[in-house]
Amino acid sequence: MSFLGSALVTTSTDPHALLAGARARVAAAADLQALQALERELLGKSGPAGLILASIPTLPPEQRKAAGAQANELKRALEEACAARRTALESAALESERSGGDFDPTLPPAPLERGGLHPVTRVVRELEDLFTSMGYTILDGPEVELDWYNFEALNIPKDHPARDAQDTFYCDPAGRLVLRTHTSPVQVRAMERMQPPFRAIVPGKVFRNEATDASHEHTFHQMEGLVVGKDVSVGHLIGAMKTLLRGVFGRDIEIRLRPGYFPFVEPGFELDARCPFCTSGCRVCKQSTWIELLPCGMVHPNVLKSGGIDPEQWTGFAFGLGLSRLVMLRYGIDDVRHLLSGDLRFLEQF
Ligand code: DAH
Numbered sequence: 001m002s003f004l005g006s007a008l009v010t011t012s013t014d015p016h017a018l019l020a021g022a023r024a025r026v027a028a029a030a031d032l033q034a035l036q037a038l039e040r041e042l043l044g045k046s047g048p049a050g051l052i053l054a055s056i057p058t059l060p061p062e063q064r065k066a067a068g069a070q071a072n073e074l075k076r077a078l079e080e081a082c083a084a085r086r087t088a089l090e091s092a093a094l095e096s097e098r099s100g101g102d103f104d105p106t107l108p109p110a111p112l113e114r115g116g117l118h119p120v121t122r123v124v125r126e127l128e129d130l131f132t133s134m135g136y137t138i139l140d141g142p143e144v145e146l147d148w149y150n151f152e153a154l155n156i157p158k159d160h161p162a163r164d165a166q167d168t169f170y171c172d173p174a175g176r177l178v179l180r181t182h183t184s185p186v187q188v189r190a191m192e193r194m195q196p197p198f199r200a201i202v203p204g205k206v207f208r209n210e211a212t213d214a215s216h217e218h219t220f221h222q223m224e225g226l227v228v229g230k231d232v233s234v235g236h237l238i239g240a241m242k243t244l245l246r247g248v249f250g251r252d253i254e255i256r257l258r259p260g261y262f263p264f265v266e267p268g269f270e271l272d273a274r275c276p277f278c279t280s281g282c283r284v285c286k287q288s289t290w291i292e293l294l295p296c297g298m299v300h301p302n303v304l305k306s307g308g309i310d311p312e313q314w315t316g317f318a319f320g321l322g323l324s325r326l327v328m329l330r331y332g333i334d335d336v337r338h339l340l341s342g343d344l345r346f347l348e349q350f
Helices: 015-028 032-043 048-058 061-099 119-133 185-193 234-249 301-306 323-331
Strands: 144-146 177-179 198-207 219-229 255-259 265-274 290-299 315-322
Touching: 015 032, 015 048, 015 061, 032 048, 032 061, 048 061, 119 198, 119 219, 119 234, 119 323, 185 198, 185 219, 185 301, 219 234, 219 290, 219 323, 234 255, 234 265, 234 290, 234 315, 265 315, 290 301, 315 323
Parallel strands: none
Antiparallel strands: 144 177, 198 219, 219 315, 255 265, 265 290, 290 315
């Protein structure tokens, strides 16, 4: 190393002695922790290189450059010594771990943490099984949707409150793209692609720009259902809904239909189910013994037309299951915001 042979530079510190002393200390470092402390000391401001650097202002100008070079080389030499010692200590530690008396290679590994299925996923899978067993196809649709499919094609007029900026996340200034506010747009997409007769369900996320509370969230899940065929009637709708309830709650559950208004069905209904949790009123059914389960109805002729299907030949029914709500009912979850919180304390319970 050049500075060892350099007698030109004279500083208040002797580099030979400094390096030799420091190297001896590095070589003697007993473990990685000691080495780390030493490294911090030797490579810091009051280490050998640091001392030389600090002395530069006191030197005659013509010696300063050489002193700087000397400090750098000293630093590099110390870094090398430390790295070599680190390698030696690490392999020694590994070796002693391997050969040490308390190393037991037959010990079983720590158990792996297993993830679980999200409660929404569980219910969706159950419903998919149930509906595919009845001949339904499972469909998917875009979450960023055209205004046409989300509103226009569903017979939702321009002045319908669902179009209010309060409720809808618009994605572009022209308002052509929205985050779908329901799964119903996939009804029309399905009609465009599938030849009647067909049956389909569409589980998925939907979005509403509204204030959140225990029963409202900007993002939640729905499951659309659509059946198109010859002479499909309200009777078929009721039959399908009873089967759905039997699948979800494991027994027959009484239902009732009330009139409900949705622009894309005629007639439209609100379907209520007898409260599965009580016989004479409870917190879940708000003491009424009925639970509002889902809106549904007979597909409006204008919607069939939007999807390219002749309403003179074909009829259909549709339903919009509030999946998040059903999951909450099923597992007794009291706040919808838990579902998408990502909170492990919640998720680990399933
Ligand atoms: N898409 C409606 C909503 O989110 C719910 C709905 C009502 C869906 C009636 C339907 C239906 O399929 O027939 O508010």
